[in-house]
Amino acid sequence: MVGTRRSLREVLGPVRTKEIExxxxxxxxxxxxxxxxxxxIADEAGLAKGTLYLYFEGRDELLIHLAESAFEELLxxxxxxxxxxxxxxTRMEAGIAAQxxxxxxxxxxxxxxxxxxxxxxxxxxRRKRSCNPLYQSFVSRFARFFREAHANGELHAPLPExxxxxxxxxxxxxxxxxxxxxxxxxxxxxxxxxxxxxLNGIEIRRSSS
Amino acid sequence: MVGTRRSLREVLGPVRTKEIExxxxxxxxxxxxxxxxxxxIADEAGLAKGTLYLYFEGRDELLIHLAESAFEELLxxxxxxxxxxxxxxTRMEAGIAAQxxxxxxxxxxxxxxxxxxxxxxxxxxRRKRSCNPLYQSFVSRFARFFREAHANGELHAPLPExxxxxxxxxxxxxxxxxxxxxxxxxxxxxxxxxxxxxLNGIEIRRSSS
Amino acid sequence: MVGTRRSLREVLGPVRTKEIExxxxxxxxxxxxxxxxxxxIADEAGLAKGTLYLYFEGRDELLIHLAESAFEELLxxxxxxxxxxxxxxTRMEAGIAAQxxxxxxxxxxxxxxxxxxxxxxxxxxRRKRSCNPLYQSFVSRFARFFREAHANGELHAPLPExxxxxxxxxxxxxxxxxxxxxxxxxxxxxxxxxxxxxLNGIEIRRSSS
Amino acid sequence: MVGTRRSLREVLGPVRTKEIExxxxxxxxxxxxxxxxxxxIADEAGLAKGTLYLYFEGRDELLIHLAESAFEELLxxxxxxxxxxxxxxTRMEAGIAAQxxxxxxxxxxxxxxxxxxxxxxxxxxRRKRSCNPLYQSFVSRFARFFREAHANGELHAPLPExxxxxxxxxxxxxxxxxxxxxxxxxxxxxxxxxxxxxLNGIEIRRSSS
DNA sequence: AATGAATGAGTATTCATTCAT
DNA sequence: TATGAATGAATACTCATTCAT
Numbered sequence: 080m081v082g083t084r085r086s087l088r089e090v091l092g093p094v095r096t097k098e099i100e101x102x103x104x105x106x107x108x109x110x111x112x113x114x115x116x117x118x119x120i121a122d123e124a125g126l127a128k129g130t131l132y133l134y135f136e137g138r139d140e141l142l143i144h145l146a147e148s149a150f151e152e153l154l155x156x157x158x159x160x161x162x163x164x165x166x167x168x169t170r171m172e173a174g175i176a177a178q179x180x181x182x183x184x185x186x187x188x189x190x191x192x193x194x195x196x197x198x199x200x201x202x203x204x205r206r207k208r209s210c211n212p213l214y215q216s217f218v219s220r221f222a223r224f225f226r227e228a229h230a231n232g233e234l235h236a237p238l239p240e241x242x243x244x245x246x247x248x249x250x251x252x253x254x255x256x257x258x259x260x261x262x263x264x265x266x267x268x269x270x271x272x273x274x275x276x277x278l279n280g281i282e283i284r285r286s287s288s
Numbered sequence: 289m290v291g292t293r294r295s296l297r298e299v300l301g302p303v304r305t306k307e308i309e310x311x312x313x314x315x316x317x318x319x320x321x322x323x324x325x326x327x328x329i330a331d332e333a334g335l336a337k338g339t340l341y342l343y344f345e346g347r348d349e350l351l352i353h354l355a356e357s358a359f360e361e362l363l364x365x366x367x368x369x370x371x372x373x374x375x376x377x378t379r380m381e382a383g384i385a386a387q388x389x390x391x392x393x394x395x396x397x398x399x400x401x402x403x404x405x406x407x408x409x410x411x412x413x414r415r416k417r418s419c420n421p422l423y424q425s426f427v428s429r430f431a432r433f434f435r436e437a438h439a440n441g442e443l444h445a446p447l448p449e450x451x452x453x454x455x456x457x458x459x460x461x462x463x464x465x466x467x468x469x470x471x472x473x474x475x476x477x478x479x480x481x482x483x484x485x486x487l488n489g490i491e492i493r494r495s496s497s
Numbered sequence: 498m499v500g501t502r503r504s505l506r507e508v509l510g511p512v513r514t515k516e517i518e519x520x521x522x523x524x525x526x527x528x529x530x531x532x533x534x535x536x537x538i539a540d541e542a543g544l545a546k547g548t549l550y551l552y553f554e555g556r557d558e559l560l561i562h563l564a565e566s567a568f569e570e571l572l573x574x575x576x577x578x579x580x581x582x583x584x585x586x587t588r589m590e591a592g593i594a595a596q597x598x599x600x601x602x603x604x605x606x607x608x609x610x611x612x613x614x615x616x617x618x619x620x621x622x623r624r625k626r627s628c629n630p631l632y633q634s635f636v637s638r639f640a641r642f643f644r645e646a647h648a649n650g651e652l653h654a655p656l657p658e659x660x661x662x663x664x665x666x667x668x669x670x671x672x673x674x675x676x677x678x679x680x681x682x683x684x685x686x687x688x689x690x691x692x693x694x695x696l697n698g699i700e701i702r703r704s705s706s
Numbered sequence: 707m708v709g710t711r712r713s714l715r716e717v718l719g720p721v722r723t724k725e726i727e728x729x730x731x732x733x734x735x736x737x738x739x740x741x742x743x744x745x746x747i748a749d750e751a752g753l754a755k756g757t758l759y760l761y762f763e764g765r766d767e768l769l770i771h772l773a774e775s776a777f778e779e780l781l782x783x784x785x786x787x788x789x790x791x792x793x794x795x796t797r798m799e800a801g802i803a804a805q806x807x808x809x810x811x812x813x814x815x816x817x818x819x820x821x822x823x824x825x826x827x828x829x830x831x832r833r834k835r836s837c838n839p840l841y842q843s844f845v846s847r848f849a850r851f852f853r854e855a856h857a858n859g860e861l862h863a864p865l866p867e868x869x870x871x872x873x874x875x876x877x878x879x880x881x882x883x884x885x886x887x888x889x890x891x892x893x894x895x896x897x898x899x900x901x902x903x904x905l906n907g908i909e910i911r912r913s914s915s
Numbered sequence: 916a917a918t919g920a921a922t923g924a925g926t927a928t929t930c931a932t933t934c935a936t
Numbered sequence: 937t938a939t940g941a942a943t944g945a946a947t948a949c950t951c952a953t954t955c956a957t
Contacts (some may be wrong), residue, residue, distance in 0.1 A: 089938090117931060127939040129933080138931060168491070201457060235490045241462060242490070245482065248461025249454040256453055272447060273454065280489025281444045281451070282377070300920080326948060336922045347948065446946075498814045509941080535927060545943045547929080550855025555925065586909070653908045656899065660908070662883055663876040663900065670875025671868060690865060691872065699869070700795070718916090754918040756954080765952060828949060 095135050099124050100145050112142075150213045153181045154220065161224045167233040172274045174221060175250055179266045182254045218243045234278075246277065305343050308333050309354055313394070321351075359422045363389045363429065369431045376442040381483045383430060384459055388475045391463045427452045443487075455486065514552050518563055530560075568631045571599045572638065579642045590692045592627050593668055597674040600672045601638060623694045636661045652696075664695065723761050726751050727772050739769075777840045780808045781847065788851045796862040799901045801848060802877055806893045808882045845870045861905075873904065 103125035104113045117138055121128040129140040134142040161174035218240070225239035236242050248272065293308035311333035315324045326347055330337045346348040369382035372466070445451050459482065466472040520542035524533045535556055539546045556570040578591035638659070643657035654660050668691065675681040729751035733742045744765055748755040762768040787800035848870035855861040863869050877900065884890040 116929085121940095127941065130938055132932075133937070149325075207424050232492060241465075241478070241481070242485065243456040244358060244461050244465050245485075248464075248932090249458030251461075252453050252457025256450075256456075269450075272450070276451065276454075277486070278489050278491035280485075280487050282487035283441060283444050304920090325946080327946095337948090338923065339921055341949070342920070502828025513941090525821070534925085537927095546927090546945065550928070550940055551941070640803050650910060653910050659880060659883075659896075659899070660903065662902075666882075667872040667876030670871050670878075674868075674871050674873075687868070693870075694869065694907075695904070696903050696907050696909035698903075700905035701859060701862050743950085747918095755952090756919065757917055760916070882948070 092134070095130075097133060097203070099126070099134055099141070100148060103145055115123060115142075115222065145228060146213055151216065153217060155180070157217065157220045167224075167228040167272060168278055170224065171278075175246075175273060176266065176270045178247070179251055179254060179270060181250070183266060190271065218247050221246060223285075227274070239277055249273075293458070302391060304339075308335070308343055308350070310355060312350060312354055324351075355422060358390075358394065359426065362387070362426060365390060366429050367424065370429060376433075376437040376440070377483060377487055379433065380487075381479055383433065384482060385454075385458070385475065385479045387459055388463060388479055390462070392466070392475060427456050430455060458482075512553070512608075513548075516543070517549060517552055517559070518566060519602075520601060533560075543704050544691055564631060567599075567639075568635065571596070571635060574599060575635065579638060585642075585646040585649070586692060586696055588642065589696075590688055592642065593691060594684065594688045596665070596668055597672060597688055600669070601675070602686060636665050639664060710909075719761070723771075726753070726758060726761055726768070730768060730772055730816070742769075772899055773840055777844060780844060781905075783808060783845045784844065788847060794851075794855040795901060795905055797851065798905070799897055801851065802873075802900060803893065803897045804899060805874070805877055806881060809878070810884070810893060845874050848873060876900075881905070 099120065102119045103115060106119045106123050110119065117128055117131055120141075121131055124131075131141070135144065156177040157174050160177040161170050163170055163173075165173075221243035222240045225234060225236040225242050227241060228234040229236040252275070253269060257269075265270070308329065312324060315328045316330050319328065326340055327337055329350075330340055330485040333340075340350070357435045365386040366383050369386040370380075372379055372381050374382075421436065430452035431449045434443060434445040434451050438448060439447040461483070462478060466478075472478070517538065521533060521538045524541050525535045528537065535549055536546055538559075539549055542549075549559070553562065574595040575592050578595040579588050581588055581591075583591075639661035640658045643660050645650060646652040647654040647657060648689040671691070673688060675687075681687070726747065730747045732748045733750050737746065744755055744758055747768070748758055751758075760770070762771065775904060783804040784801050787804040788797050790797055790800075792800075846867070849867045852861060852866035854867060854870050856863040864878040880896060880900070884896075890896070
């Protein structure tokens with residue numbers, strides 16, 4: 080009995096936490112990051128404003144936690160995509176496709192991601208810099224992939240970290256752009272085109288016959 | 289003499305405008321975009337709050353003007369770099385180097401750039417969406433370059449706009465990253481590496497003997 | 498008990514609203530409409546500035562609500578006075594006495610009344626013009642009275658709306674004047690004198706013997 | 707020569723003063739009293755903001771002076787109308803007609819009149835109470851008229867000051883109302899109706915057969 | 916005498932956070 | 937645990953007034 084009670088509490092906490100996070104996500108989707116006031120989140124969650132502070136220290140912590148939760152998903156799906164025994168090209172396509180689908184399915188969260196992630200961005204005075212590691216760990220997945228493929232002799236990637244960052248940001252730019260495009264191409268096509276361009280290069284080499 | 293007097297006054301306007309812009313830039317550098325309150329900018333400029341409103345209609349206009357001023361410089365230098373008769377590789381290196389040096393010399397402004405430019409970002413509700421064209425015109429310089437090089441047979445760039453965006457964002461990512469690196473490589477090296485990677489591709493093609 | 502608690506909360510809203518309105522009234526009395534800043538009202542109410550916004554959407558809404566609340570009282574008492582079966586003279590005296598006592602007991606609010614009511618007044622750009630109907634409905638009570646008395650053959654009032662307005666403003670002028678008079682006559686005397694003058698006329702008609 | 711110079715100065719002062727007052731009047735007409743900022747008045751007058759302070763101590767003094775100037779006109783025309791040897795009814799009609807035409811020809815100024823004149827009105831904290839006398843002197847013209855007509859045996863006006871005030875305000879109410887009427891009657895008709903009502907009274911007296 | 920750049924106190928309003936219930 | 941009333945610091949913006957030129 081006592082055990083039941085205790086576990087109820089222990090279970091309720093994470094549940095409420097999740098509810099609040101999801102409410103916050105919906106609010107951000109609808110009204111932007113700036114419009115995501117504590118009141119708006121509380122309303123959306125069907126809770127009182129003060130209750131939010133029982134589960135999060137404050138607004139900043141809530142947003143950071145939001146980003147972290149989302150990132151865990153992203154990392155998991157990128158990891159799954161990049162690992163395996165297929166050729167590097169195949170895995171790279173899968174990894175970037177994962178990046179695409181993550182942000183496409185949460186396009187509204189994308190802005191939070193961008194803002195929370197870029198260190199020193201807008202509200203950085205308040206927000207802890209510690210959000211950065213999130214992005215680092217995302218990028219570093221690709222970096223590891225490049226490093227291994229380089230070691231394998233599959234890819235020529237002597238600067239895997241930089242390459243990973245370059246790719247990640249370039250892809251993000253494309254995804255962001257898609258948000259404002261009326262009829263963007265299918266994600267898969269875009270992924271294939273990116274990977275193809277980067278792997279093959281875009282320079283036309285004249286055959287010295 | 290009278291002419292001198294008059295010109296003094298006429299000159300003061302642009303000077304103050306510039307002073308304020310520079311103060312704003314410094315504040316943004318130190319405290320982020322959100323921390324760039326009118327009071328903080330006025331303090332930094334050694335002026336009274338109200339004085340700012342003699343030169344700018346309001347905060348939004350000031351920030352937009354800031355971005356525009358900077359962009360004009362960027363566009364001019366990118367244009368100069370990309371035009372010419374040298375081979376595509378050379379010009380591309382020059383163009384990206386221009387992008388590098390622009391942001392390296394104004395690294396603090398980078399954030400404004402990013403935020404003002406990305407439509408829908410944090411404070412976008414207030415800001416006019418019209419800032420977007422700034423970024424568009426920057427990217428479109430590279431797009432045009434790719435389109436022409438594609439027509440020339442110098443590059444394989446069937447989707448020049450997307451490629452330009454991908455490159456621009458990728459490069460921005462690298463620049464941004466440099467801000468937090470203790471000892472970043474020389475910009476020129478980094479530029480060469482990027483261009484090389486993109487032009488040649490990173491896949492190692494086995495000779496089919 | 499639980500019911501008591503709940504009703505406590507539900508009761509607090511109107512109470513606070515009333516408190517704020519009364520504080521606002523006091524401030525207006527002491528410092529004029531323009532001096533009735535949100536800060537001043539909050540101070541007078543013993544509340545924080547922000548609290549005011551929990552009960553009123555903003556300054557304009559507060560002032561309008563103030564006027565409306567007061568008007569409802571006025572209308573009710575004028576209605577009661579003008580209706581009935583007594584002779585027109587008696588009811589008219591009662592109606593004007595109601596107008597008198599309303600403004601005498603709230604002399605400080607009089608200014609709000611005047612300003613809020615007169616369309617196009619000072620701060621009218623902000624305020625919705627819709628306040629006007631308040632005054633209209635007050636005047637129209639007298640207009641109806643005159644119209645009916647005219648139909649009855651009790652009074653000669655072929656232009657009841659104009660007459661009502663003329664009377665209302667004339668009486669207001671007298672009330673306003675009383676505010677600065679050291680020893681104004683008793684309201685009742687003044688009312689009788691007004692009604693007498695208007696009903697009998699002031700011209701001395703010589704008997705044509 | 708010296709004399710000429712000096713007189714130039716002496717003449718310029720009043721001229722500028724007049725120019726500024728007229729500019730102020732135009733601004734008030736167009737933008738309301740609250741919109742009559744020093745800048746707006748200066749622009750309208752084709753002068754610099756600072757110049758206004760050479761002719762008026764400040765905004766309040768300017769507005770008061772404005773009211774005073776206008777009142778002098780009003781008083782003169784009312785005086786002319788009320789004096790004479792015609793019967794009281796005729797002179798009273800002329801006096802009220804003067805009041806009508808004054809405000810009809812300066813309808814935009816009417817609001818200033820109302821606000822500046824009513825002691826304790828909106829901005830009264832700043833404005834000196836001394837504006838009141840303006841209104842007093844206007845009203846007192848009618849008061850004197852009633853007193854004399856009472857003494858003459860032409861009118862029954864035992865309380866001439868109150869009657870004058872009552873009439874003045876009542877008439878003002880009608881004028882003000884005309885501002886928002888689409889097709890107000892001719893002023894002369896309205897004047898005749900008012901005077902007739904007040905002189906004859908509106909009560910229908912049954913003949914005691 | 917005339918200017919207009921500079922000032923800064925003052926305004927309404929927002930919202931993260933606290934705490935008594 | 938949950939509430940939501942209360943808070944007050946912070947923000948953008950206005951405008952009467954001053955004063956060096």
